[in-house]
Amino acid sequence: MHVVTAPTRSTERTQPPRAQRAGAYRVDLDGLRGVAIALVACFHIWFGRVSGGVDVFLTLSGYFFVGSLLKHVLLSQTPTVSLWAAVDPRTRLTRLVRRLLPALVTVLLAITVLTIVVLPQTRWVSVGREVIASALYYQNWHLAFNSQDYTAASSANSPLQHLWSMSVQGQFFVVTMLTALAFCGVVKLASRWVPALTRPTVLRALVSIAILGVAAVSFYWAQMRMGVNQQFNYYDTISRTWEPLAGGLLAVWMPKVRVPNAIRALVGLVALALIVTCGWWIVGVEEYPGPMALVPVLATLALIWAGATATQRGDEVPQPVVNRALAGRFPVWLGSVSYALYLWHWPLLIFYLAWRDKNHAAFVEGVGLIAVSLALAWLTKRYVEDPLRAPRSAAAAPSGGRHRVADHSHADGAATAETLGDPALPRRRPRPRFAAPGYAGVLTILLIVGSLATGVGITAWQRHVDGIVVDTTNLDPKIYPGARAFLDGAPVPKVDAVPSALEVLKDLPETSYNGHISSFTDPAIHVGVYGNPNATRTIALAGGSHAEYWISALDILGKQNDFKVVTYLKMGCPLSTDPNPTSDGVPYPQCADWVRRVMDRIVATRPDAVFTNSTRPRYGITDDWVPPDYIGIFQRFHDANIPVLGVRDSVWPHNAKGPIDTPTCLADGGDAKSCGSDRASSYGPRNLTDDLVAQFPNLHPIDLSRGWCTDTFCPAVIGNITVYHDWHHLSATFVRSLAPELQRQMQLALPWA
Structure with a gap:
């Protein structure tokens, strides 16, 4: 449903090639x-x-879609036009589906096949979930709740991560369309008592x-959530809504001021320069969709305005040079395939990096990836999108057919937006024979x-x-010695290896299956009891997930040596006095509150010992240390005269390329x-917990x-x-x-343990 951009012969005789008539x-x-998709890809x-570039797409889609809806809202107030016929969400949704889904489904099918061929089985479930999320337009929420960074590509990135923007726009279109329908209904009802509400100027004011x-x-x-959870904020539809609405506002009130051509040319040039360069001097993944997103959004609005002001007087004033350049053959062609190019x-890129292990x-x-992407984009548009768009005759306006619908199809996965055009609009291209x-x-x-x-x-x-059940509790130690191969030299x-790469994903601590660990958002303290529940001696296992996996060994020892293990665990929340803890760079205030309550409970119940982490990687994955915020925890247990078994953290697997997901x-x-991983990049020459023993005699270092690790690896x-069940947690079998x-x-410190 895309109107031909080249003028017909009859139009060429009456309209200069560098002029643009109103509408x-x-x-x-x-x-x-085309420029925006080139920036995104590069x-x-x-x-x-x-x-x-995505912010440019969002702004353009809002400009076209809201502008189209406004024109139809105005039409709906005409006595001869029904509300449903003017806005008609069914027709609009059908057109959106025809415009968007064929190419999207084609790419999703290709991604599914490539996932099976290129990616390991351990990633099939996660990619499958994202295929469904993308097809149903909630991929942005899926990514938001999984806190994936939209930054530099690597072989570990999701091949569907970019489709978050399609979901944002799809949600925006549906909600905006239904809102317009409701708005029309309210105005029609209220106009019985206030007829002035149907005046175009009043409607525009209300919509504005x-x-x-x-x-x-x-x-x-968007601005407030940047300091709360920017990873979530980046994908959040609520945070992104202001960008298409900015374009919509320009569609409602386009400034009709007469300005010299030189000023319009300067505005267009500056705006295009900002769009092209902002990716270099704005760290978008950290700043968008906050205030810095105003740069690409306002620049897009400026380019729309610069090209539109030439038409306001009805004369044949040429567009500024920047807009004429954008109307050139190659940028327009690139814009015509931009949706498919964005999809591909x-x-x-991700599959290539995974295939080459880069x-x-x-x-x-x-260059090769862009060439292949362009070729696939062109083939998709010509043989998938165009045949299924179902070209239809232009909708006639109530005035007797003077207006024609012109569709601006948006590139970033999202919008077919209608604009009521001029009767002299060029005719549609004949339906291709393959259609x-x-x-x-x-x-x-x-x-x-x-x-x-x-x-x-x-x-x-x-x-x-989901049906995989891992039961390695009765492994033959002669065949599967695990850590004993290093510690005792067992053959x-x-x-x-067991569990297999796929099975080890389910090789979790008992507490995870029993619900005895609080999630990131759960403030409750879920207490579990393991070992011998009837024993008189108690060890409190407390902290985050790196304390949790020790329950698989402590449960065995508790049953053997007659002590009880009581668990106090929360995801991503080691015992710490940090008043402003974070998790993967995201503020985590729930952790600080949870730790305060758990510490009070442990001190009040006075267990015979506390088992918790005493070290952590200094730089995320390398060089372990004792975080200063752990010292306050040791001090409080010292003051309460409660022994602490401080276990040295395990290696967080990594190499020169970055973290390693072992399965x-x-x-x-x-x-x-x-x-x-190399041992030297993970550990110093000694356990730094040893340095604290003189200060805290009740602190007993545990270094496994x-x-x-050997001396070097x-x-x-x-x-x-298999040592790890994910990026950095020991498997239950290995523990x-x-x-x-x-x-x-443990018995060196606590003979009864």
């Missing part, structure tokens, strides 16, 4: 979309930064006030069948993974060495690092047991193999 199709905005592939109000709330929310470029694409590789009903019907059937098959396959695989026969690395063909598989050494060290 005509804005070819230059097609070119702006910044993703080569620079690992956010370009601001509504848009300003909602945009202001959204902008405040990111998954191709985190970055070189220049030549990037015959037979071809379109077969293509539709293939996409539907492919979608159903993909959904069934994803559901079946997820059920298979290691040649057998496949994925192994499933992708890696081995104990290639998926392992010899169980998972920390493998991913030890004694035929059980550490139980004898843990008992030996």
Whole structure:
């Protein structure tokens, strides 16, 4: 449903080629979309930064969509036009579906196939969930709740991560459309008592006030949430809504001031320069959609205005040079394939990096990826999008057919927006021969069948993974010595490691399955009792997930040596006196409150000992240390005369490329060495907890690092047991193999343990 941008012969005789008549199709905005998608692709592939191109798309889609709705709202107030016929959400939704879903489904099917071919099985479930989230337009919420950074690409990134913006815009279109329908109904009802409400100027004023109000709330929310949870904020529809609404506000009230051409040219030039360069001097993943997003948004509005002011007087004033450049053949062509190009470029990049086991694409590789993406985008548009758009005759306005609907199709996954145009608009391109009903019907059937098959396959695989039960409690220690291979020199026969790369994902501590650990958002203290519940002696296991996994060994020792283990655990929340804790850079105030309450309870119940972490990686994954905020915890237990078993943290697997997800690395063909870490980059020459013993005599260091590292290396598989069940948590099976050494060290401090 895209109107031809080239003028017809009859138009050429009456309209100079560099002039644009009032209400005509804005070819230059097609070119702006082309510039935006070029920025998005280049910044993703080569620079690992956010370009601001998505913000351009959001603004343009709001401009077209809100402007279209406003014109139809005005029409709906005409006595001869019904409310439903003017706004008609059914028709609009149908057109959006025809415009957006064919290409999206095609890419999702390709991603599904490539996931099976290229990615290891450990990632199939997560990608499958994102396929469904993208198809149903809630991918942004899926990513937000999983706190994924939208930054430099690597082989570990999701191939569907870029589709968050489509979800934001899809949600915006549906809500805005329904709001317009409700608004029309209210105005029609209220106009019985206040006829002035149907006047165009009054309607525009009411719509403007509504848009300003909602945009202001959204902008405040985006700015406020930056300091609360920026990773979530980046994907949040509420935080993003002000951007398309800014474009919508310009559509409602386009300034009609006469300004010299030189000023318009300067405004356009500065605006385009800001759009092209803002990705370099704004760290978008940290600043958007906060106040700094005003740069690409206002620059987009300025370009729209600069090109539109030439038409306000009805004369044939040429557009500024920047807008004419944007209306050039190549930018417009790039804009025409921008939606498909946006869909293709990111998954191709991620799959290529995964295939080559790289985190970055070189220049030549990037050129190849862009060339392939452009080719696929063109093929998708020509043989998938165009045939299924179902071109229809232009809708006639009530005035007798003087107005024609012109569609601006948005590039970033989102919008077909209507604008009432001029009767002299160029005619539509004839339907391509490949778009015959037979071809379109077969293509539709293939996409539907492919979608159903993909959904069934994803559901079946997820059920298979969910049904995996890991039971390694009775492993033969002679075949699977685990940590004893390092600690005792136990022989290691040649057998496949257990749990397998897929099974180890489910090899979690007992407390996780029993609900005895609080989630990030759960303020409650979930107490679990393990070991011998009837014992008179008690060890309190307290802290975050790196304290939690020790329950698999402590439970065994408690049953053997007649002591009780009482758990106080919360995800991502080690015992610390930090008043402003964070988790992955996100403020985590719930942790500080939870720690205060847990410390009060532990001190009040006076266990015979507390088992908790005493060290942590200094730089996220390397170089362990004793965080200063741990000292206050040790001091309080010292004052209460409660012994503390301070366990040295395990290695957080990494190499020169960054963190390693052990199950994925192994499933992708890696081995104990290639998926392992150098000890020197993880640990210093000694356990720094030892330095605190003189200050806190009740602190007893526990160092089990010899169980998972040699003098030089920390493998991913030890004694035929997979060491980690994810990025940095020990598997329950491996922890059980550490139980004898843990008992030996505990008994040095607590003979009864």
